[in-house]
Amino acid sequence: MIVNLSQQHSLVSNWVSELRNVAIQTDRMRFRRNLERIGEVAAYEISKVLPFEEKETQTPLGIATHKMLKEQPVLATILRAGLPLHNGLLNYFDQADNAFISAYRKHNKDGSFEISLDYVSCPELENRVLIISDPMLATGSSLVKTIHYLKEEGKPSSIHIVVAIACTVGIEYVKREEPSVTIWCGDIDDELTAKGYIVPGLGDAGDLAFGTKVQM
Numbered sequence: 001m002i003v004n005l006s007q008q009h010s011l012v013s014n015w016v017s018e019l020r021n022v023a024i025q026t027d028r029m030r031f032r033r034n035l036e037r038i039g040e041v042a043a044y045e046i047s048k049v050l051p052f053e054e055k056e057t058q059t060p061l062g063i064a065t066h067k068m069l070k071e072q073p074v075l076a077t078i079l080r081a082g083l084p085l086h087n088g089l090l091n092y093f094d095q096a097d098n099a100f101i102s103a104y105r106k107h108n109k110d111g112s113f114e115i116s117l118d119y120v121s122c123p124e125l126e127n128r129v130l131i132i133s134d135p136m137l138a139t140g141s142s143l144v145k146t147i148h149y150l151k152e153e154g155k156p157s158s159i160h161i162v163v164a165i166a167c168t169v170g171i172e173y174v175k176r177e178e179p180s181v182t183i184w185c186g187d188i189d190d191e192l193t194a195k196g197y198i199v200p201g202l203g204d205a206g207d208l209a210f211g212t213k214v215q216m
Helices: 011-020 027-049 083-092 141-153 167-176 205-208
Strands: 002-006 054-059 062-069 074-079 097-107 113-121 129-133 158-167 183-189
Touching: 002 011, 011 027, 011 158, 011 183, 027 083, 027 158, 027 183, 027 205, 074 141, 083 129, 097 141, 097 167, 113 141, 113 183, 129 141, 141 167, 158 167, 167 183
Parallel strands: 002 183, 074 097, 074 129, 129 158, 158 183
Antiparallel strands: 054 062, 097 113
16 A cells, blocks of 8 residues: 555645755754654554554543554664654654664665665564655665565564655555555655656755765
């Protein structure tokens, strides 16, 4: 399933517009906060499809019955760009376990790139809900490689992917490789350049959130 959070008018489309806007992107704190807000909305929407159970709560005057999450999900993110989006999810799933993955494009001299995965830290994943956040779903290569690696650690009961901007090319690749995942997008673009960048996209989310890096 693919969910475009901007399909119906809401504040999400306003935040996505600000993320894309070159005049506003210079404010790093605002850029990070807009990613965080999208993560918060995604967490709320995802919570509607997770398993719940009824539990009783003692109040000062009696007993109230509420539907509560059966189990907290595992929140995973791809460093470093995914941190603000991840934090938004964590604001809502505030008791969740967390996983962190260092996956990045290692560029070759001819302009091509490979996905390098250097570091993974994760809790038990077997039969648990896994939510992976990454601001951009371009080619889908880093997300697919991340999912394959994490599934070697344990088979989740379901997998959700949360992104700010996705490209249809990347969505199709992820769905071919992992057909059971649900993808939650702030917005969806149709064009991908030969170098694997989304158009119109928003640029390099990691650089805009945290500053430019030396290309390795």
